[in-house]
Amino acid sequence: MRFLLTRPLHDSRILAHLLEARDHEAVIEPMMEVRCRPFEPPTDPTSYQAVIFTSANGVRAFRHHFPDSILPVYAVGPATATAAREAGFSDITSGSRDVEKLAQLIANDPELDNSRPVLHVAGTHVAGELKKLLQKVGIELERWVLYEAEKVNQLSGTTLEMLDQGKIDAIPFFSPRTARIFLELVRAAGREETLNQIKALCLSAAILDVIQSVNWQAIRVAPEPNQNSLFREINIELEEI
Incomplete structure (x- = not known):
C-alpha cells in the first residue's frame, strides 16, 4: 500500500521507516511545520x-x-x-x-x-x-x-498529482487539527472528489468527527488510541514506538 503521511516531518519519517520495512510505500506531506x-x-x-x-x-x-x-x-x-x-x-x-x-x-x-x-x-x-x-x-x-x-499553505505538486492519479491508498490521521488542515488544503485545491479512492485511518473518534463529512472509500477508527491499534484495522502490524 502507499500511504500519505501528514504528521510533522520528524514523526512522519519514523512512521515511513516502519512502513517501508514492511514493504509499503510512504509519501511524506506534513500539514504543520x-x-x-x-x-x-x-x-x-x-x-x-x-x-x-x-x-x-x-x-x-x-x-x-x-x-x-x-x-x-x-x-x-x-x-x-x-x-x-x-x-x-x-x-x-x-x-x-x-x-x-x-x-x-x-x-x-x-x-x-x-x-x-x-x-x-x-x-x-x-x-x-x-x-x-x-x-x-x-x-x-x-x-x-x-x-x-x-500549518502549511498548500499541498505539494507531487501530492496533488498522486491524488489525481489515484496513487494514494490510505491516509492515517493522528490529530483532529492535522485532519482539519488536510481537508482545508484538499478543498482549496479542488481535489475533494479524489478522496473517494482513499481509506482514512483515524486515531480517535474526535478525528472521525472532522473527516466523516467527506466521501472516503472507507473509514477506520482505532479501537485504542495508539499506532499499533490504528494499523491493525487494515491488517498491518507495526511495532510500538
Missing part, C-alpha cells in the same frame, strides 16, 4: 516536581532550551516516552496516549504532592484539559509554550 519559540523561563526547571510531555515535539523543544536539565517525566504515550528516553531522561512514567488517563496516572502517583507545581511543556495549540483535571485533585500545573506548529 514545528519550530521552537524564543523563551525566557520565569524560573529554573528544577523548581518543579516533574515535567509532563504530551508530544515528542515537546521533548525536543525542552531539550533545545534546556539541554542539561533532568526531571522526572510523565509522557502521554510510548512514542513520547521513547523521545524522552532518547533525550537523556531516565525517570519516565508513560501513559496510554490519552490525556485523561495521563492525568489519572499523575494524580495517583504517591511520590507527588501539592508542595510544588508540575511543569507541562506544550505548543501554541493545546488539546485536552490536563490543567483542569489536575487542579481537581490539588496538583498545580504550570505550562511553558516552547514550540509552535504552523
Whole structure:
C-alpha cells in the first residue's frame, strides 16, 4: 500500500521507516511545520516536581532550551516516552496516549504532592484539559509554550498529482487539527472528489468527527488510541514506538 503521511516531518519519517520495512510505500506531506519559540523561563526547571510531555515535539523543544536539565517525566504515550528516553531522561512514567488517563496516572502517583507545581511543556495549540483535571485533585500545573506548529499553505505538486492519479491508498490521521488542515488544503485545491479512492485511518473518534463529512472509500477508527491499534484495522502490524 502507499500511504500519505501528514504528521510533522520528524514523526512522519519514523512512521515511513516502519512502513517501508514492511514493504509499503510512504509519501511524506506534513500539514504543520514545528519550530521552537524564543523563551525566557520565569524560573529554573528544577523548581518543579516533574515535567509532563504530551508530544515528542515537546521533548525536543525542552531539550533545545534546556539541554542539561533532568526531571522526572510523565509522557502521554510510548512514542513520547521513547523521545524522552532518547533525550537523556531516565525517570519516565508513560501513559496510554490519552490525556485523561495521563492525568489519572499523575494524580495517583504517591511520590507527588501539592508542595510544588508540575511543569507541562506544550505548543501554541493545546488539546485536552490536563490543567483542569489536575487542579481537581490539588496538583498545580504550570505550562511553558516552547514550540509552535504552523500549518502549511498548500499541498505539494507531487501530492496533488498522486491524488489525481489515484496513487494514494490510505491516509492515517493522528490529530483532529492535522485532519482539519488536510481537508482545508484538499478543498482549496479542488481535489475533494479524489478522496473517494482513499481509506482514512483515524486515531480517535474526535478525528472521525472532522473527516466523516467527506466521501472516503472507507473509514477506520482505532479501537485504542495508539499506532499499533490504528494499523491493525487494515491488517498491518507495526511495532510500538
